[in-house]
Amino acid sequence: xxxxxxxxxxxxxxxxxxxxxxxxxxxxxxxxxxxxxxxxxxxxxxxxxxxxxxxxxxxxxxxxxxxxxxxxxxxxxxxxxxxxxxxxxxxxxxxxxxxxxxxxxxxxxxxxxxxxxxxxxxxxxxxxxxxxxxxxxxxxxxxxxxxxxxxxxxxxxxxxxxxxxxxxxxxxxxxxxxxxxxxxxxxxxxxxxxxxxxxxxxxxxxxxxxxxxxxxxxxxxxxxxxxxxxxxxxxxxxxxxxxxxxxxxxxxxxxxxxxxxxxxxxxxxxxxxxxxxxxxxxxxxxxxxxxxxxxxxxxxxxxxxxxxxxxxxxx
Amino acid sequence: xxxxxxxxxxxxxxxxxxxxxxxxxxxxxxxxxxxxxxxxxxxxxxxxxxxxxxxxxxxxxxxxxxxxxxxxxxxxxxxxxxxxxxxxxxxxxxxxxxxxxxxxxxxxxxxxxxxxxxxxxxxxxxxxxxxxxxxxxxxxxxxxxxxxxxxxxxxxxxxxx
Numbered sequence: 001x002x003x004x005x006x007x008x009x010x011x012x013x014x015x016x017x018x019x020x021x022x023x024x025x026x027x028x029x030x031x032x033x034x035x036x037x038x039x040x041x042x043x044x045x046x047x048x049x050x051x052x053x054x055x056x057x058x059x060x061x062x063x064x065x066x067x068x069x070x071x072x073x074x075x076x077x078x079x080x081x082x083x084x085x086x087x088x089x090x091x092x093x094x095x096x097x098x099x100x101x102x103x104x105x106x107x108x109x110x111x112x113x114x115x116x117x118x119x120x121x122x123x124x125x126x127x128x129x130x131x132x133x134x135x136x137x138x139x140x141x142x143x144x145x146x147x148x149x150x151x152x153x154x155x156x157x158x159x160x161x162x163x164x165x166x167x168x169x170x171x172x173x174x175x176x177x178x179x180x181x182x183x184x185x186x187x188x189x190x191x192x193x194x195x196x197x198x199x200x201x202x203x204x205x206x207x208x209x210x211x212x213x214x215x216x217x218x219x220x221x222x223x224x225x226x227x228x229x230x231x232x233x234x235x236x237x238x239x240x241x242x243x244x245x246x247x248x249x250x251x252x253x254x255x256x257x258x259x260x261x262x263x264x265x266x267x268x269x270x271x272x273x274x275x276x277x278x279x280x281x282x283x284x285x286x287x288x289x290x291x292x293x294x295x296x297x298x299x300x301x302x303x304x305x306x307x308x309x310x311x312x313x314x315x
Numbered sequence: 316x317x318x319x320x321x322x323x324x325x326x327x328x329x330x331x332x333x334x335x336x337x338x339x340x341x342x343x344x345x346x347x348x349x350x351x352x353x354x355x356x357x358x359x360x361x362x363x364x365x366x367x368x369x370x371x372x373x374x375x376x377x378x379x380x381x382x383x384x385x386x387x388x389x390x391x392x393x394x395x396x397x398x399x400x401x402x403x404x405x406x407x408x409x410x411x412x413x414x415x416x417x418x419x420x421x422x423x424x425x426x427x428x429x430x431x432x433x434x435x436x437x438x439x440x441x442x443x444x445x446x447x448x449x450x451x452x453x454x455x456x457x458x459x460x461x462x463x464x465x466x467x468x469x470x471x472x473x474x475x476x
Contacts, residue, residue, distance in 0.1 A: 018370075018400070018403070018404070021370050022370060022396065022397075022400045025370050025371070025373075025374050025392075025396045026393060026396060026397070028374070028389075028392075029374070029377075029389040029390075029392045029393035029396065030389065030393065031389075032388050032389030032392070033387050033388065033389040033390060033393070033435070033439075036387050036388040036389065037387055037439060041388060043385075045382065045388065046382060046385065049382060053382060053383060056334075056335065056338065056383060057338070057383075059335060060335050060338035060339050060340075063339050064339070064340055132339075132340045133338050133339075133340060141385075170385070177385060184441075184442045185441075185442075205442050205443070205444075205445060206445050268343050
C-alpha cells in the first residue's frame with residue numbers, strides 16, 4: 001500500500017500531468033474571478049446557497065456570543081453596578097435633552113407644515129444585532145442578523161447611538177452585510193457643522209479613521225470640528241453625526257488641505273445597530289423629464305428610421 | 316469499513332473546522348495575528364495522506380471559502396491550488412524534513428500565498444493592506460509544529476489512516 005503511494009509521488013522528478021492540471025485549475029479560478037468581478041455573480045450564488053451559508057455564519061458567531069454571555073455571567077458585581085449607574089445617568093441626561101428637544105421638534109414640525117414640506121424628524125428604524133463573523137477583507141464589513149425577509153434593502157443607512165456606521169451592501173434572506181464608512185472604497189458626503197463647508201469623507205487604509213483629502217487651502221477647518229451627513233447624493237439623510245476631525249495638514253501637493261477624522265459611531269464595539277428605513281429623498285438635481293412631443297405614430301413617413309432611433313435614445 | 320468511514324469523516328470534519336475557524340472573529344487587537352487555517356489544514360493533509368488531497372479538492376475547498384467570505388469567487392481557490400500543488404510536488408522531501416525545516420518551508424508557502432493574494436487584490440483594484448497584514452504567515456508557521464503534532468496524535472489515538 002505504502003509502496004504504491006511512494007511511486008505516485010517521485011522524490012525529484014515532477015510529472016507533466018500534474019503541472020497541466022495545475023494550469024487548468026488556475027485558469028479556471030482566474031476565469032471565475034474575472035467573470036465575478038464583471039458580473040457580481042458571487043452574491044447571486046450566495047443568495048442561492050444561503051440555506052448553507054447562513055447556518056455557518058450563526059455557528060461561527062457562537063464563540064463571540066459565548067464570550068459575551070460569559071463576560072456578563074462572570075462580571076464583577078461592582079463593575080455591573082457601576083455600569084448600571086452610568087447607564088442610568090446617561091439615560092437621565094438623554095431624556096432631559098429629549099424633553100427639551102421635543103418642544104423644538106414640535107415647533108419645527110409646525111413651521112415645516114406651514115412651509116408645506118415633507119421633511120420630518122421622525123425616524124423609522126429597525127433594530128438589528130451584529131453577528132460575530134469575520135469576513136476577512138481587513139474588517140471593513142459587519143454582518144447583521146436581519147435580511148431580505150425582514151425588509152432590509154441594499155443601500156439602507158446603518159447608524160448606532162453615536163453616529164453613522166455605514167450602509168447595507170448585500171442582503172441574504174436572513175442576514176445582511178454592512179459596508180462601514182471606514183472602508184477605503186466608501187465615501188460619504190458630509191458638512192462641517194461649525195462652518196457649513198460641504199465635502200466628502202472617504203474611508204482610510206488603516207480602517208479606523210476617515211480622511212477628507214480635498215479641502216480647499218482657505219477652508220476654515222479646525223481640530224475638533226464635527227462632521228454631519230449633508231444629505232447630498234440622497235443615500236444618507238442629513239444631520240447625522242459622522243465624526244470629529246483629529247488632524248489637519250496641508251497635502252503633499254500643496255494644493256489642498258487634508259484632514260483626518262475619527263468616526264463618531266462605535267464601529268468596533270457596537271452590538272446593536274439601527275437600520276434606517278425611509279431613505280432620504282434625493283437632494284440632487286431633479287430627475288430628467290422626458291421631453292414631450294407629438295406621438296411617434298404621427299411622425300411623417302419620410303424618415304421613419306430616424307424618428308425611431310431618436311425615440312430609442314431618449315430613455 | 317467502519318474505520319474507513321470514520322477516517323473519511325475525520326478528514327472532512329477537520330476541513331470544515333478550518334473553514335469555520337476562518338470565520339470566527341478575534342478581538343480587534345489579535346485580528347492581524349489570525350493564521351490562514353484552511354491552508355494549514357490542507358497542508359497537513361497533503362503531507363499525510365496524499366491520495367485524498369488533490370488539486371480538485373483544494374479548488375473546491377477554496378470555492379467554499381470564497382462563498383463564505385464573500386470575496387471574489389475563485390480567489391482562495393487559486394491560492395489553495397497553488398499551495399497544494401507546491402506541497403504535493405515536494406511532499407516526499409517535506410515529510411522527512413526535521414520539524415524546524417518543515418516550519419520554515421510552511422512559512423515560505425504561506426508567504427507565497429500572501430503574495431498571490433496581494434497580486435489578486437491589487438489587480439482587482441483594492442488598496443494596499445497595512446503592514447500588520449504580513450504578520451499572519453509568521454503566526455501560521457509558528458503554530459505549524461503544534462498543529463502537526465496535535466493532528467498526528469489525534470489520528471494515532473483514533474487509529475485511523
